[in-house]
Amino acid sequence: MTTLAFAILLVASLAAYALNRRAATGIRNGGARLHSVSNYHGLFALLLMLVPVLVVILAWLVLQGSVVNAVVMGALPDGTLTELEKGQVDLILAEIQSISGGRIFGQPEPWKLAAAERLTELRQLAALGLVLVTALLCLAIMIFARKKVSAEFRARQGVERIVSGLMIFCSVVAIFTTVGIVASLAFETYKFLRLVPLSEFLFGLNWEPQIPIRADQIAAAGAFGWIPVIVGTIVITIVAIVIAVPIGLLSAIYLFEFAPKRVRAVAKPLLEILAGVPTVVYGFFAILVVAPAIRIFGASLGIPVAPNTALAAGGVMSIMLVPFISSFADDALSAVPRAMRDGALALGATRAETVLNVLFPAAIPGIVGGVLLAVSRAIGETMIVVMAAGLMANLTLNPLESVTTVTVQIVTLLIGDTSFDNPKTLAAFALGMMLFLVTLIINIFALRIVRKYREAYD
Amino acid sequence: MSNIPSGSVARTKMDKVRGSLSRRHRKQFILQAMGITAISLAFLMLFILLASLISTGHKAFTQTEITLEVFIDPEEISAERLPRGNFDDVLAAALAADLPSVDPNDRAAMRVVGGILSNGAQFQLRDRVVADLSLIGQTIALSVPVSDPYDQLHKGLLDRETPESLRRLDDTQISFYDRLIEIGAITSSLNTGLLTNADSRFPELAGLKGAIMGSFWALLTCFLISFPLGIGAAIYLEEFAPRNRLSDFIEVNINNLAAVPSVVFGLLALAVFIGWFGMPRSAPFVGGMTLALMTMPTIIIATRAALKAVPPSIREAALGVGASRQQVVFGHIVPLAMPGILTGTIIGLAQALGETAPLLLIGMNAFITSAPATPFDSATALPTQIFIWADSPERGFVSRTSAAILVLLTFLITMNAIAIYLRSKFERKW
Numbered sequence: 001m002t003t004l005a006f007a008i009l010l011v012a013s014l015a016a017y018a019l020n021r022r023a024a025t026g027i028r029n030g031g032a033r034l035h036s037v038s039n040y041h042g043l044f045a046l047l048l049m050l051v052p053v054l055v056v057i058l059a060w061l062v063l064q065g066s067v068v069n070a071v072v073m074g075a076l077p078d079g080t081l082t083e084l085e086k087g088q089v090d091l092i093l094a095e096i097q098s099i100s101g102g103r104i105f106g107q108p109e110p111w112k113l114a115a116a117e118r119l120t121e122l123r124q125l126a127a128l129g130l131v132l133v134t135a136l137l138c139l140a141i142m143i144f145a146r147k148k149v150s151a152e153f154r155a156r157q158g159v160e161r162i163v164s165g166l167m168i169f170c171s172v173v174a175i176f177t178t179v180g181i182v183a184s185l186a187f188e189t190y191k192f193l194r195l196v197p198l199s200e201f202l203f204g205l206n207w208e209p210q211i212p213i214r215a216d217q218i219a220a221a222g223a224f225g226w227i228p229v230i231v232g233t234i235v236i237t238i239v240a241i242v243i244a245v246p247i248g249l250l251s252a253i254y255l256f257e258f259a260p261k262r263v264r265a266v267a268k269p270l271l272e273i274l275a276g277v278p279t280v281v282y283g284f285f286a287i288l289v290v291a292p293a294i295r296i297f298g299a300s301l302g303i304p305v306a307p308n309t310a311l312a313a314g315g316v317m318s319i320m321l322v323p324f325i326s327s328f329a330d331d332a333l334s335a336v337p338r339a340m341r342d343g344a345l346a347l348g349a350t351r352a353e354t355v356l357n358v359l360f361p362a363a364i365p366g367i368v369g370g371v372l373l374a375v376s377r378a379i380g381e382t383m384i385v386v387m388a389a390g391l392m393a394n395l396t397l398n399p400l401e402s403v404t405t406v407t408v409q410i411v412t413l414l415i416g417d418t419s420f421d422n423p424k425t426l427a428a429f430a431l432g433m434m435l436f437l438v439t440l441i442i443n444i445f446a447l448r449i450v451r452k453y454r455e456a457y458d
Numbered sequence: 459m460s461n462i463p464s465g466s467v468a469r470t471k472m473d474k475v476r477g478s479l480s481r482r483h484r485k486q487f488i489l490q491a492m493g494i495t496a497i498s499l500a501f502l503m504l505f506i507l508l509a510s511l512i513s514t515g516h517k518a519f520t521q522t523e524i525t526l527e528v529f530i531d532p533e534e535i536s537a538e539r540l541p542r543g544n545f546d547d548v549l550a551a552a553l554a555a556d557l558p559s560v561d562p563n564d565r566a567a568m569r570v571v572g573g574i575l576s577n578g579a580q581f582q583l584r585d586r587v588v589a590d591l592s593l594i595g596q597t598i599a600l601s602v603p604v605s606d607p608y609d610q611l612h613k614g615l616l617d618r619e620t621p622e623s624l625r626r627l628d629d630t631q632i633s634f635y636d637r638l639i640e641i642g643a644i645t646s647s648l649n650t651g652l653l654t655n656a657d658s659r660f661p662e663l664a665g666l667k668g669a670i671m672g673s674f675w676a677l678l679t680c681f682l683i684s685f686p687l688g689i690g691a692a693i694y695l696e697e698f699a700p701r702n703r704l705s706d707f708i709e710v711n712i713n714n715l716a717a718v719p720s721v722v723f724g725l726l727a728l729a730v731f732i733g734w735f736g737m738p739r740s741a742p743f744v745g746g747m748t749l750a751l752m753t754m755p756t757i758i759i760a761t762r763a764a765l766k767a768v769p770p771s772i773r774e775a776a777l778g779v780g781a782s783r784q785q786v787v788f789g790h791i792v793p794l795a796m797p798g799i800l801t802g803t804i805i806g807l808a809q810a811l812g813e814t815a816p817l818l819l820i821g822m823n824a825f826i827t828s829a830p831a832t833p834f835d836s837a838t839a840l841p842t843q844i845f846i847w848a849d850s851p852e853r854g855f856v857s858r859t860s861a862a863i864l865v866l867l868t869f870l871i872t873m874n875a876i877a878i879y880l881r882s883k884f885e886r887k888w
Contacts (some may be wrong), residue, residue, distance in 0.1 A: 003722075053472070149631025160784045167698065170690030171705075173713045177751050181722060184729035247496045267497060272473050274504055274634075276870065278812025280841045281863050284848045289510045290858070317505045348475075352486035373717065380719025382815035383841075387848060405816070407721050414728065414819050432725040436718065443717040 002061065003125035003160035004173055006077070009053050012138035014046035016145055023149040027235045036155035047076050047162045053137050058129050068122045069093060075118060079113050113149040143360040164233035185436060186427030194422045196224045201430060203227065207393035207404075208425050228393040232310070232403030236385060237378040239314025239399050240321055245371060247318070248325030255326070256333045257355045275323035283387030286316040291388060298400065306402040313388040314399065317381055321374045328370025334362035365449050369393065382407040406435050459825075471734050488601050497728040505691050511867075515860030521649035521662065522604045522612040524575065524638065529597045530587060544581035545587075546572055549602075555632055556643060574634060576603040578663040594865040603651070605645065606854035612644060615853065626853075652861060657838065657846070661854025664847070666862055671829040672742045672811055672822065672837030673811060679833055680753055680810050685803055688757030689749070695758070696765045711882025716755035723752050724819030732820060734782045739821035740836035749810040749819060756809065760802020764795035797884035808870050814841040840866045 021042030028034050073081070074092060081089055098284070099108055099116035100123075108116075148155075193201070204225015236259075251271070255264050291312040298305030336359050344354040360367075390402030391412055413428040528548060550572035554560045560567050579602035586600070587593050593635035603609070605628045610616040612635075622628050626633070638644045655665025691712075695843035699705040727748040731737045737744050767793050776786040792799075817823070823842045838846065844866065847859040 038864065053590070062735055069736075098867075105553050133492045147631070149668065160782065163784060164694075167690045167694035167707070170687045171694045171699070171708050172752065173687050174691060174708055174715060177715060177726075177754075178711050180730050181718070181726045184733075185722075188729055231795065247499055249502060250496035254497055258490050258493060267501075268502060270504065270690070271497075275814075276808070276874065277507070278814065278841055278866065278870070279513075280812070280844050281813040284844065284859055284863060285507050285510065287848065288514065288860075289506065320506075322500050350482050350486045352489040353482065356489070376717060377719075380721065382719065382721045383845070386815075386818075387845070407719070409723065410721055411818055414725075415823065418875065429725060432722055436674065436722050439719055440714060443714055447713060447717075 001131055002057075002413060005057055005130050008076065008131065008134050008138060009050070009057065010136075011047050012142060013049040013053075016049050016138075016142045017042040019146055020045035020144065020149050024145065027151055028148070032151040034151050037043065037155060038364055039151070040155040041149055042157050044148070044158045044162075047137060047159060048145050049141045051162065051166070053134060053141070056137060057134060060133070060136040064130070068126055070118065071122060072096065072115050072119045076115055082201045094182065095363065102212075104188075108392070146178065148415040160202055184428055187431040188426050189433045192423060192426035192430045195426065200224060200432055201226055205395060207409070209409070209427050220351075222423060224430075226406075226431065229406055229409055229431065230403060230434075231395060231397070232389070232393065233405040234405050235310045235397060235399055236314045236389060237375060238315065238403055239310055239425075240317035240378045241371070241375060243315060243318035244321035244325055244374065248374075249320045249367070251322070252326040252329035252333065253355055253360075256330055257351055271323040271326060275327075277320070279320065279381060279383040280387070282316050282320055283385075284385045286312050286384060286388035290316050303400065305400050308390045308402045310389065310399040310401065310403045313385050316388060317378055317384050320381070320384070321378060322340075324377065325374050328373070329363070329367050332366025332370065333359055335366060336362045365452065369446045369450035371451050372442055373451070379442075380407065380435060380439050382411060385412050406431050410435070462509060464663050469878055471616070474655075480658050492878055495513070509788065511744050511863055514857050515864045517613045517615070518652060518857040519649050520613075521607045522645045523601050523645055523647055524553075524643050525599060525645065526552045526603045526643070527555070527597055528583065528600045529861060530583075530594050532595045535587060535594055537594060539745070541584055541588055543584065543587070545583045549575055549579055550601075555639055556641060559633070559637075574608055574638075574728060575660045576605050577660050578658070601645075601647075603695065606661045606852055607631075608635055608644075609662050610853055613857075615857075645666065652858070655866075656828060657708075657843065659825075659826060661850075661852045661858055664855070664887065666840070666843060667866060668826055668829040669838045669840045669862070670842035670865075671838040672745075672843075673841075675742035675830060675837065676746040676749060676817075676822075676839055676865050677811060677835035677887035679808055680749040680795055681807060683747060683750035684753040684757055684806070688754045688801060688803070688806075689761055691744075691754070692758045693787060693792065696762045697791070698783070706775060707834050712758055716759065717752075719815075720752060720814040721819065723748055724816030726751070727816060728819050738834060740824045740838075741834050742811065742822070742830060742837050742839065743833040744820050745754035745817050745822050745839060746815045746833065752816070753806040753810045754814065756806035757799075757803050759797070760806065760814045761799045764798025764802065767798060768794045794886070797880055801877045801881045804880070808873040808877075810843055811869060812866065814845060817842050817844065838867070 021038050024034060024038035024041035026037075028038060073089070081092075084092075088408040095108065096112055096115045096119055098105075099112060117323060170264055201224050204223060204301050205223050205227050206223035207228050208223045210222065251267075255267055259267065287308075292307060293306045294312050294315075295307065333355075340358055340362060341354055343350070344358040349357070385405045389408055390404050391408065392402065393404050393409075394401055396403060410428045410431050413431075472505045529552065531548055531551070534548050535545065547568075551562060552566065553571050553574060554562045555834055557571060562569055567868065579600075582602055583600060586598070604612070607616065608631075611627060611632070615706055616626060618625075618632065622826065635644070651663065651665050653665060653670070654667055655663055658664040658666035667864050691708075694710065695705060700709075727744060731744050731747060772790055772794065776790050777783075781789065817839050822837065822839050823846055824836055824838065825846070826836050826838060840862065844859055847855045847862060
């Protein structure tokens with residue numbers, strides 16, 4: 001039925017285009033001078049129909065499910081839903097939906113069968129309604145648009161106004177996305193903070209989010225102090241940055257100053273490949289190769305090494321960051337004016353001295369900005385740590401031990417059950433909020449440094 | 459004054475400079491050597507990464523199969539009871555005929571014999587019989603996959619030297635294998651199931667079809683949403699937007715969105731799309747919408763760069779002959795910028811194809827044994843399938859994971875190659 005609605009819209013808008021175009025051509029052939037060429041008359045009708053009706057159909061589809069569900073649940077016999085928690089209500093709804101879909105398990109109560117029947121009916125009604133509304137709207141708009149056709153009608157301006165509006169809408173989607181991120185995180189974090197006090201979350205030294213789901217279940221009471229989680233994140237980030245920065249900078253300096261042109265032409269795209277490898281691949285590489293290698297190496301030295309060390313996760317992450325840092329450093333070095341380089345060389349400095357003492361200091365702000373962006377990437381990186389780092393929150397600074405990170409906790413807390421009313425799932429959103437804020441601050445700071453520096457030489 | 463030996467100062471300075479030259483050149487040499495070491499380290503890592511993936515992954519491209527003469531016993535399989543029937547017993551009996559050391563009446567031994575075959579073998583036989591009822595009572599030749607431990611043994615991944623108690627196959631089972639090899643029943647063939655099967659609990663049956671279809675639907679959704687939105691936003695910001703606080707705010711927003719960690723987009727999708735709008739979990743459609751939000755900034759940035767590269771003379775010429783601003787943009791600037799826009803879009807989609815974390819949060823890591831027929835069915839995607847297999851304890855999944863990664867990398871390389879081709883073919887230098 002939904003497809004039918006879209007088909008009606010498509011056919012109707014093409015018909016409206018043809019109708020108005022022909023009408024306009026007719027006027028012109030009658031000897032009148034049109035303000036806009038007839039093509040614009042057709043386009044005007046097309047857009048006038050396509051845009052609003054599409055909005056109506058999409059809104060209908062988004063709202064239909066929840067409205068139908070609410071009506072069905074509201075029409076259940078009195079008292080069936082009182083004293084039930086939200087999870088159980090959802091379960092009943094899911095059961096009714098599966099009965100309506102023809103998947104009946106066991107012997108459901110008669111009221112559930114009745115509700116399922118009502119659900120099926122309502123869905124059919126809604127689908128029929130959608131088609132009817134689409135058809136009527138199309139017809140109305142077609143008549144309205146046809147009446148607009150006249151020699152004086154400024155169809156081109158009309159079309160351009162609609163297109164302009166569409167483009168502004170496209171640009172505003174970016175704002176919507178940011179607002180959506182902030183709103184969803186803030187809303188769930190607020191719910192979390194009603195269950196767990198802010199001071200405990202920010203300053204608590206224990207992170208044990210496993211809370212009992214049923215009253216009689218034996219589990220930890222649940223502790224939500226994020227200090228061990230953020231410390232683990234920092235440890236892994238430091239490992240990654242400490243390895244990636246020297247390698248990235250040295251290879252950038254080599255490629256920028258010393259490498260022959262042909263080496264550069266091959267080496268740069270090869271480095272880009274490292275940046276383009278999906279992080280899930282790096283994660284698998286960490287558990288397949290790097291972690292066992294570190295364990296064997298540690299054992300040969302007599303050092304006990306945990307199976308999922310911060311060193312393995314951070315080390316693999318550094319491979320991902322090397323091309324990132326190297327390309328930022330390369331950009332920063334190239335942005336230093338040629339005069340400074342030529343001046344240093346003319347005074348008799350060697351190329352190494354020129355790079356280290358003249359170009360590098362001048363490029364420092366750009367490089368620092370790039371490294372900061374790399375730090376923000378390392379903090380937000382998810383798949384490598386989910387696969388290679390630990391799950392238990394360990395308050396330690398030793399990179400040979402297993403630590404967990406903010407992103408690992410977000411993913412593990414949200415895989416599986418996601419009811420939005422227990423502190424375990426909500427904690428993931430609180431962590432997400434902190435992650436968003438930390439990376440946002442670092443990004444703004446880094447972008448500012450990079451931009452300020454670029455302006456200095458322009 | 460003129461008799462002061464003016465050269466002496468200069469000479470001593472020159473000597474100093476000459477004397478220090480070798481030290482300075484050594485320093486330069488060291489810096490150069492360090493640079494070469496650094497970049498070699500990076501390439502070494504790339505090499506190890508690819509080598510380890512290929513060396514573990516290539517084994518999953520072949521599948522060990524066993525060819526059997528199966529007598530379809532009417533006592534075990536009758537036409538009336540189809541599709542039920544003791545297909546596994548029939549297969550075990552066929553195998554036992556090849557293994558003289560086994561007593562067909564010893565149930566425990568027969569279970570071990572049945573374990574040589576993949577769990578999917580009985581369904582393969584069932585489908586053959588259901589399709590052609592006349593096969594009942596006849597003997598047919600059937601080629602079926604062996605189960606994971608035997609597959610590993612055949613590929614040399616299972617060490618016979620390991621003590622028996624630690625091995626996944628005991629001595630008797632290995633002797634079965636040796637006997638079957640001797641009579642030539644076990645062969646290796648190209649593993650087409652890797653691309654034509656959906657996921658399975660049994661490594662020898664697991665394939666990527668579901669994941670590839672899931673990724674396809676997700677990418678299609680992502681493209682249909684992010685391409686028009688991204689281009690619309692980029693054209694507006696680059697060509698029409700007045701320089702005011704709103705457009706500055708949008709710019710800052712887009713730059714920041716490009717750097718937001720991907721897992722945060724997953725949280726957004728979970729809370730808004732699934733929590734508030736009640737969209738289905740695990741659906742590629744929802745995954746595609748999430749990826750679209752992440753891809754949009756990439757497309758916007760690439761499109762703006764492409765629009766900027768079109769020379770102003772074209773704009774001015776079009777305006778000069780009386781075109782409106784929109785006619786200039788849509789009739790001249792955008793067509794000329796199209797190769798750049800498409801290149802940026804393909805690179806953005808390639809990034810989206812490798813993205814994992816947001817898809818995990820919206821549940822695209824479910825265990826689903828059929829390929830999705832529409833974008834609204836539950837599915838996995840290629841990267842999440844890799845994550846699931848990497849987490850699976852069965853040894854057979856290690857090589858499957860590497861093979862899946864190789865498939866994913868093939869897709870990524872293809873997309874990037876198309877982008878590079880488009881750029882080199884259509885890029886115009888003004």
